[in-house]
Amino acid sequence: METLAPKSIKFLQHPTSTAWIEQAIANLDTVLLDHSHCERKAAGVALNLIFRYPSSTKLVRQLTAIAQEELEHFEQVNQWLDRRGIALAPLSAPPYAAGLKNQIRRHEPDRMLDSLLVSGLIEARSHERLGLLAAHCPDRELAQFYRGLMASEARHYGIYWVLATTYFDREAVEQRLEELAIVESELLSTLHPEPRIHS
Numbered sequence: 001m002e003t004l005a006p007k008s009i010k011f012l013q014h015p016t017s018t019a020w021i022e023q024a025i026a027n028l029d030t031v032l033l034d035h036s037h038c039e040r041k042a043a044g045v046a047l048n049l050i051f052r053y054p055s056s057t058k059l060v061r062q063l064t065a066i067a068q069e070e071l072e073h074f075e076q077v078n079q080w081l082d083r084r085g086i087a088l089a090p091l092s093a094p095p096y097a098a099g100l101k102n103q104i105r106r107h108e109p110d111r112m113l114d115s116l117l118v119s120g121l122i123e124a125r126s127h128e129r130l131g132l133l134a135a136h137c138p139d140r141e142l143a144q145f146y147r148g149l150m151a152s153e154a155r156h157y158g159i160y161w162v163l164a165t166t167y168f169d170r171e172a173v174e175q176r177l178e179e180l181a182i183v184e185s186e187l188l189s190t191l192h193p194e195p196r197i198h199s
Helices: 018-026 028-052 057-083 095-101 110-136 140-167 170-187
Strands: none
Touching: 018 028, 018 110, 028 057, 028 110, 028 140, 057 140, 095 110, 095 170, 110 140, 110 170, 140 170
C-alpha cells in the first residue's frame, strides 16, 4: 500500500494512522457492518437531542434533518450488506464513543454544549475515515459510495458546530472543543484490535 499523507480535518487534533487504513481495508465486511451500526446510532443521537431540548427550535429543525439523513444512510449501508451477503448482526463497540460520552458534563447548560461538540467530533472523524475508505477501497463501486457520503458527514459536523455557537459564546465553544478534541485523538491513539469505523 502506498504511503498516505492524511489531510487534516477541521476540529480533529490528529489524522488517522495508516495502521487503521490497513486494518479497515483488510476487514471491509466487518467495517461495513460497523458502519451500519454507526449510522443507526447517529440517527439515535440526533433524536435524543431533539427529545432533550424540544424548545430549542433551530436545534430541533436541524437535527430532524440529520436524523432523517442518517436513517437514509443506514438503509443504503444495509443494502450494501445484502449485496455482499453480510447478515445484520451485533458487534462489540470500541471504547471510542463511550470514552467521548464520558466527557459530557452532567449539568445544563454544559451538558448541551458538550453533547453538540462530541457529536460534531464524531461526525468529523467519520468524514475523515469515509474519505480514507473511498481512497483505498479496492471495490471501486463501494469506494464511490463512501465518497458520496463524505459531503453529508462534513455538513453534519458543520451543523453541530453552528448549533453550539448559536446557543453558546463562541470563545467558550472553541475552548471546550479543543479540550474534547484532545480526548478524541487520545482515544484513537492506540489501534483497537477489532476493526471498526472508530477503532
